[in-house]
Amino acid sequence: MIKTRLILALLTASLLQQCSYSQDNSSTTNTPKMDSSNKKNPVYSNSDSSKVTMSEEDWKKILPEDVYYIARQKGTERPWTSKFENFKEKGTYYCAACGNALFQSDTKFESGCGWPSFYQPISKSSIIYTPDNTHGMERTEVQCGRCKAHLGHVFEDGPPPTGLRYCINGVILDFAKAKDAEKQYNKEKPQQ
Numbered sequence: 613m614i615k616t617r618l619i620l621a622l623l624t625a626s627l628l629q630q631c632s633y634s635q636d637n638s639s640t641t642n643t644p645k646m647d648s649s650n651k652k653n654p655v656y657s658n659s660d661s662s663k664v665t666m667s668e669e670d671w672k673k674i675l676p677e678d679v680y681y682i683a684r685q686k687g688t689e690r691p692w693t694s695k696f697e698n699f700k701e702k703g704t705y706y707c708a709a710c711g712n713a714l715f716q717s718d719t720k721f722e723s724g725c726g727w728p729s730f731y732q733p734i735s736k737s738s739i740i741y742t743p744d745n746t747h748g749m750e751r752t753e754v755q756c757g758r759c760k761a762h763l764g765h766v767f768e769d770g771p772p773p774t775g776l777r778y779c780i781n782g783v784i785l786d787f788a789k790a791k792d793a794e795k796q797y798n799k800e801k802p803q804q
Contacts, residue, residue, distance in 0.1 A: 655759070656711040658788070661737075664710050664759040675709055682781045683709045683761035686753075691726025694782025703789040704734070711786070712758035714738050715778070723770070723777055728785065730778040731770045739778075741766070754778060 653674045655664045671684050681687040696705075705715040705728075715730040723729035733739040737757045744753040744765065754763045763780050770777035 653709075656709075658704075658706055658711045658713065660711070661758065666759075671709070678783050679708050682784045683707075683756075683759075686762040687781075688764075689727075689781050689783050694728055694785075696728040696782040696785055696787065697726070699728070699787070701787065701789055703787055705730075705780075706786040706788065707756040707759060707761055707763070708784050708786045709761040710756060710759035712738060712756050714756065714763070714785070715780075717790075721771055723779070725777070725779055727764060727779045728782050729770070730780065731772075731774045731776055733778065739763070754780070756784075 655666070655674075668684055672680055675683060678689075682689065699720075702717050704713055705717070705720075706713055713734045715732075716734055719730045719732045721729055721731060735757075740755040740757050740760060742753040742755060744751045751765045751767070754766050755761060756763060761784060763778075763784050765779050767777045767779060768775060
């Protein structure tokens, strides 16, 4: 019985360490999420797929403090604090920094790690994969394919069909319900 409890405790600690976090205690504001109606961010778009290159100074001017901390400083929100952790709505998750489509809600699953988890990105170009050897671990960082914002990490312990778990900071996600997303896309797409 003691061995079983010890094994369970070690497994739990191991899973939590995989999504380890560093918390910036100076960032305590609850800034509302950005969306395409926020005119302060000129690069935010759910339909523009062109790459975004900006200076860190410019990013700091247009992003809320909590989004800037995650996206540009590679921070991590505390586990189980994301409004998207137990979120069940149908729709699309976007990068809160630039509006790039990242994940469909039907690829979201309950991983128990404390962060929103997905098993597959919306497209191959929506995510960039980068080696991350910080904190004494070998992990793969995932970044937004449009603006290179830090999103989180991907692990090989997810469900079928991919076997992957994209462990994503909820702060860096925006969400649009399925019908709202289609309406917004049609409104923003270039006229032909």
